[in-house]
Amino acid sequence: MRKVLNIAHRGARSLAPENTIAAARKALAVGADKWETDAAVTSDEQLIIFHDDSLARTTDAQRRFPKREPWTFTRFTLAEIRSLDAGSWFGENDPFGEIAAGHVMASEQVAYRGERVPLLREALLFTKENNWQMNLELKRLPPPMEDFPIVERVLALMHEVGIGGDQVVISSFVHRWLREVQARDSQIPVQALVGYWHDRPIDWGNLEFDTYNARSILVKPEKIRELAAKGVRVNLFTVNDEPEYLKFIAAGVNGLFTDFPQRLAALLKELDNG
Numbered sequence: 001m002r003k004v005l006n007i008a009h010r011g012a013r014s015l016a017p018e019n020t021i022a023a024a025r026k027a028l029a030v031g032a033d034k035w036e037t038d039a040a041v042t043s044d045e046q047l048i049i050f051h052d053d054s055l056a057r058t059t060d061a062q063r064r065f066p067k068r069e070p071w072t073f074t075r076f077t078l079a080e081i082r083s084l085d086a087g088s089w090f091g092e093n094d095p096f097g098e099i100a101a102g103h104v105m106a107s108e109q110v111a112y113r114g115e116r117v118p119l120l121r122e123a124l125l126f127t128k129e130n131n132w133q134m135n136l137e138l139k140r141l142p143p144p145m146e147d148f149p150i151v152e153r154v155l156a157l158m159h160e161v162g163i164g165g166d167q168v169v170i171s172s173f174v175h176r177w178l179r180e181v182q183a184r185d186s187q188i189p190v191q192a193l194v195g196y197w198h199d200r201p202i203d204w205g206n207l208e209f210d211t212y213n214a215r216s217i218l219v220k221p222e223k224i225r226e227l228a229a230k231g232v233r234v235n236l237f238t239v240n241d242e243p244e245y246l247k248f249i250a251a252g253v254n255g256l257f258t259d260f261p262q263r264l265a266a267l268l269k270e271l272d273n274g
Contacts, residue, residue: 005255006264007135008032009238010051014096014259015104017087018058019049020115024126031265034133036257039120041141041148046078047120047157053142059084074145087115096259120157128163138172151180165189171213178209207232221251228252242267
């Protein structure tokens with residue numbers, strides 16, 4: 001069977017608190033080919049990994065800083081963000097039902113308490129030291145950091161850490177940033193995110209990029225085949241169920257972003273052995 005990449009969305013976020021080193025470690029352990037995570041920046045211009053604009057959902061920022069609603073990460077210093085608990089919420093909320101299903105050990109739940117929001121440096125080092133791979137998404141930054149030079153700073157940090165395009169792919173909905181990556185360092189692969197809006201058809205543009213990461217609910221199998229015939233690779237987000245895995249694998253998808261890399265790894269192994 002042709003290789004399909006198992007990409008752990010924000011790490012193995014069904015088994016550990018998302019976008020933490022714990023989630024990356026778990027994704028590696030269950031057999032993901034790479035992990036996807038999100039670059040963010042603090043008010044004092046330090047690079048971290050975080051997804052939501054607000055710290056509220058996945059940390060204890062509301063309790064710790066009750067007067068700073070809506071708790072936007074760009075309005076907190078690195079020291080403030082690193083003081084937060086980014087793990088306890090996972091055990092309390094069981095966001096994917098994997099604790100109730102018995103797939104997260106009690107010792108793991110205890111260990112996740114007090115997990116920190118990682119520095120991007122830590123995430124890159126974890127990837128490098130484990131000879132693994134990362135898909136790093138550059139997200140639009142909320143005020144007041146809209147004009148922060150995210151591409152320049154991320155590439156400088158990658159160079160400092162000593163990790164390159166053989167281990168890190170950069171993706172973004174902001175395609176001008178991808179062009180900037182290519183202009184600054186052509187050795188780092190880029191992937192264009194498309195399908196930002198759930199309810200609008202995807203605008204594929206002029207297919208200037210080699211790889212597109214597209215919202216799965218907006219993509220039909222025949223579109224994947226059409227793009228493959230043109231030499232364009234497609235990865236889909238976020239795919240979590242076996243019938244969907246099988247449908248898109250059969251259509252020739254290159255990779256699947258999933259919240260359940262453990263499920264996809266088991267299926268791919270089964271298909272390989274079948």
